[in-house]
Amino acid sequence: xxxxxxxxxxxxxxxxxxxxxxxxxxxxxxxxxxxxxxxxxxxxxxxxxxxxxxxxxxxxxxxxxxxxxxxxxxxxxxxxxxxxxxxxxxxxxxxxxxxxxxxxxxxxxxxxxxxxxxxxxxxxxxxxxxxxxxxxxxxxxxxxxxxxxxxxxxxxxxxxxxxxxxxxxxxxxxxxxxxxxxxxxxxxxxxxxxxxxxxxxxxxxxxxxxxxxxxxxxxxxxxxxxxxxxxxxxxxxxxxxxxxxxxxxxxxxxxxxxxxxxxxxxxxxxxxxxxxxxxxxxxxxxxxxxxxxxxxxxxxxxxxxxxxxxxxxxxxxxxxxx
Amino acid sequence: xxxxxxxxxxxxxxxxxxxxxxxxxxxxxxxxxxxxxxxxxxxxxxxxxxxxxxxxxxxxxxxxxxxxxxxxxxxxxxxxxxxxxxxxxxxxxxxxxxxxxxxxxxxxxxxxxxxxxxxxxxxxxxxxxxxxxxxxxxxxxxxxxxxxxxxxxxxxxxxxxxxxxxxxxxxxxxxxxxxxxxxxxxxxxxxxxxxxxxxxxxxxxxxxxxxxxxxxxxxxxxxxxxxxxxxxxxxxxxxxxxxxxxxxxxxxxxxxxxxxxxxxxxxxxxxxxxxxxxxxxxxxxxxx
Numbered sequence: 001x002x003x004x005x006x007x008x009x010x011x012x013x014x015x016x017x018x019x020x021x022x023x024x025x026x027x028x029x030x031x032x033x034x035x036x037x038x039x040x041x042x043x044x045x046x047x048x049x050x051x052x053x054x055x056x057x058x059x060x061x062x063x064x065x066x067x068x069x070x071x072x073x074x075x076x077x078x079x080x081x082x083x084x085x086x087x088x089x090x091x092x093x094x095x096x097x098x099x100x101x102x103x104x105x106x107x108x109x110x111x112x113x114x115x116x117x118x119x120x121x122x123x124x125x126x127x128x129x130x131x132x133x134x135x136x137x138x139x140x141x142x143x144x145x146x147x148x149x150x151x152x153x154x155x156x157x158x159x160x161x162x163x164x165x166x167x168x169x170x171x172x173x174x175x176x177x178x179x180x181x182x183x184x185x186x187x188x189x190x191x192x193x194x195x196x197x198x199x200x201x202x203x204x205x206x207x208x209x210x211x212x213x214x215x216x217x218x219x220x221x222x223x224x225x226x227x228x229x230x231x232x233x234x235x236x237x238x239x240x241x242x243x244x245x246x247x248x249x250x251x252x253x254x255x256x257x258x259x260x261x262x263x264x265x266x267x268x269x270x271x272x273x274x275x276x277x278x279x280x281x282x283x284x285x286x287x288x289x290x291x292x293x294x295x296x297x298x299x300x301x302x303x304x305x306x307x308x309x310x311x312x313x314x315x316x317x318x319x320x321x322x
Numbered sequence: 323x324x325x326x327x328x329x330x331x332x333x334x335x336x337x338x339x340x341x342x343x344x345x346x347x348x349x350x351x352x353x354x355x356x357x358x359x360x361x362x363x364x365x366x367x368x369x370x371x372x373x374x375x376x377x378x379x380x381x382x383x384x385x386x387x388x389x390x391x392x393x394x395x396x397x398x399x400x401x402x403x404x405x406x407x408x409x410x411x412x413x414x415x416x417x418x419x420x421x422x423x424x425x426x427x428x429x430x431x432x433x434x435x436x437x438x439x440x441x442x443x444x445x446x447x448x449x450x451x452x453x454x455x456x457x458x459x460x461x462x463x464x465x466x467x468x469x470x471x472x473x474x475x476x477x478x479x480x481x482x483x484x485x486x487x488x489x490x491x492x493x494x495x496x497x498x499x500x501x502x503x504x505x506x507x508x509x510x511x512x513x514x515x516x517x518x519x520x521x522x523x524x525x526x527x528x529x530x531x532x533x534x535x536x537x538x539x540x541x542x543x544x545x546x547x548x549x550x551x552x553x554x555x556x557x558x559x560x561x562x563x564x565x566x567x568x569x570x571x572x573x574x575x576x577x578x579x580x581x582x583x584x585x586x587x588x589x590x591x592x593x594x595x596x597x598x599x600x601x602x603x604x605x606x607x608x609x610x
Contacts, residue, residue: 003431008513012428016421016484017440023481024447027458034457042461092353095346102350108596109354112361115592115599117542119560120584123567124364127577133376135363170357174604227451230544234564249545252453257549262457269453276449 034266042262050263057267066243067268070251071275073157074226077164077247078279081221084165086214089172094202096173097180107177110170118167122234125163129235151236156245160232167231168224172217179213180206215287222279226272229253248272361585368578375574390579398566399555400583406551407558410475411540417480418536419529422487427517429488430495431503447485452478452545460549474550475558479540487532490605494528495521534595534602541588559584 034050035057041048061067096106113121128135129150137147150159183206191201207214229249232239238254239246246254248268256265288296367375369386394400429441459478468474503516511519522529544560551561566580592599 003507003513005513006432006434009428009432009434011514012424012432012517013440016425016488019421019477019481020444020447020484022462023459023478024450024455024485025443027455027462028447028450030458031454042457043464092350095350099343099346099350102347106350106354107600109357111596111600111603112589112592113357114603115538115542115588116361116585117544117560117563117588119542119544119563120581121360123563123577123581124360126567126571127364127367127375127574127581128360130574133379133574135379138379166356171604174600178604223451227453230542230560233544234567237568249451249453253545253548256457266457269451269457272451273449273454276451280449 031266031269034263035270037263039263039266041260053263057264060264061267061271066239066246066251067271069244070239070246070248071271073246074228074248074275076157077161077228078222078225080161080165081168081225082218085169086172086176086217086221089169089217090176092169092173093176093180094206096177098198107174110173112170113167114171116167118164118230119234121163121167122231125159126235129159151241153241153244156236156241160235160245163235164228164231172221175217175220176210176213179210183209211287215283218287219280219283222283223276226276226279248275361589364578364581364585368575368582370575370578372573372575375578390575391583393573393576394579394583398562398580400559400562400580402555403557403559403562406472406556407541407560410472410479410547410558411537413472413476414479414483414540415533415537417476418483418487419532421480421484422491422532423522423525423529424517425484425488426491426495427521429492431500444485444488448489452482456546456549463550470551470553470556472551472556472558475540475546478546478550479536479543483532483536483539487536490532491525491528494525498524530598531602531605534599535605538588538599538603 036052036054037050038053038056039050044050092106092110096103131137131147131149134150136150140147149155187205187209188201191205192198196204227249228247232245232247232250233253236245238258239250243251248271252265252268252272255261255268363379366383367379368390369383369388371387371389374381374383429437456478463469463474463477498521503520506516506520507513542560544564547558547561548564551557554565557565563580563584567577570576
């Protein structure tokens with residue numbers, strides 16, 4: 001490489017890596033370790049020693065019905081983000097790519113809620129949902145319908161999902177639109193010359209060619225759904241009513257910082273990480289087709305063989321040198 | 323005869339296309355209205371007394387009152403919260419830009435043992451949600467006596483944005499040809515001069531991307547703020563807003579004004595920089 005002296009590398013790499021080490025990697029490992037301990041207080045002091053309790057916290061995880069609710073809500077949210085966020089975004093992207101005028105305006109407008117904080121959006125929708133004179137009930141009143149309690153146990157979950165989904169559609173819209181514009185026009189031209197209708201083109205050209213973009217969007221959507229916190233917390237704090245609107249993030253926060261169960265909170269955090277990895281691997285597995293999988297397998301095997309060969313080669317060399 | 327049929331057919335086709343175009347525009351405009359409407363509604367209602375919001379939230383304010391804003395700025399110390407928020411997000415942005423560009427330079431311009439490991443560590447840390455690190459980080463902050471200080475939010479947020487920023491910047495730096503640096507280096511400039519005078523100016527577009535997402539993520543985040551800042555006098559904007567909603571939840575006018583106050587600055591910046599912001603927030607997404 002160009003720069004012969006290696007010592008400046010220290011200046012380039014160490015500050016950033018140190019930061020990540022102290023605030024990401026070590027805490028990440030420590031958090032896993034903490035999940036096996038009993039932590040009466042966050043700071044170790046005489047009288048508040050942490051005790052190793054093995055799998056106790058994980059056993060609690062299995063019997064905790066609130067976790068089940070939170071887990072179910074988070075999984076439901078993932079499904080909803082894929083169907084509605086990515087789905088609506090795709091429809092909008094296809095429609096926008098068909099028109100010539102105002103494309104830029106639509107992009108700007110659709111993306112706007114993404115830059116607004118979830119806290120503000122949560123507050124905003126709280127005003128819509130209010131029982132006494134909230135916007136929705138005002139509309140109902142015009143039609144002479146009795147006011148509805150929008151955050152009642154039956155409706156609360158879906159009413160929290162709506163703003164969460166709505167606010168991020170623009171994000172996937174932009175990603176998918178970029179993907180669409182990367183498909184060369186001559187493919188569509190060739191297809192329409194061959195008599196393929198526009199509607200069919202979407203299924204036979206657009207969808208297959210957008211596979212990797214879809215993969216990215218779906219992965220971002222499901223992992224994003226796991227990270228949901230701000231908006232439900234503002235709208236329905238502590239999973240109100242009665243903890244039924246808890247997501248894994250909000251439940252973890254409540255356990256950790258509301259009830260000071262730091263050890264159990266750590267366990268919940270581990271659950272979130274594991275779920276995130278499983279789900280994104282799952283998405284990768286589902287979107288890959290059989291051919292690709294076989295190809296990858298073959299490639300991996302080849303690499304392994306090469307590595308082995310290289311290793312034994314090096315050994316041979318070493319022996320020769322010796 | 324034949325010609326006539328043909329003409330008829332083309333006319334028909336053109337008409338069909340037109341109708342479908344109208345339908346498409348109608349759907350797109352409908353969605354645009356659905357996207358903008360909540361914000362228009364809240365701005366409009368922030369100029370009404372609460373009772374009027376409850377009665378007729380769709381009517382234009384008549385007469386418009388600034389009462390809610392006077393309340394917000396008087397009672398709630400909004401300016402103070404803005405100050406904290408800008409200080410926090412500004413520091414996070416600068417920190418991320420500095421550390422990410424240094425790391426990317428090291429990773430793209432040097433060969434060293436364990437480079438692959440460093441690279442995979444950075445990629446792996448993208449999978450760490452904030453939940454998985456916050457408890458030990460909180461312990462450290464408490465032990466260091468930094469709770470309720472802005473730095474308690476700044477440090478973890480820099481670390482949280484650093485891995486993604488580094489990935490974006492290494493991608494960009496790899497595409498910069500080495501010839502220019504080579505020339506400067508041969509002329510006797512040292513590595514740091516090359517970095518400061520050649521690489522950083524060339525990286526301006528990706529630095530802008532990094533700056534935008536670091537700032538917005540930090541500014542909009544509630545989770546870390548909520549955990550690290552417990553003193554209401556030192557609340558940044560998101561925590562303040564949450565407090566307003568739990569304390570003054572029934573004062574609709576004040577709530578609307580508060581939402582407007584937090585939305586307006588972002589909206590202004592968005593209108594000016596929209597292209598960069600959209601690019602910044604979706605950067606790296608398509609490439610994975």
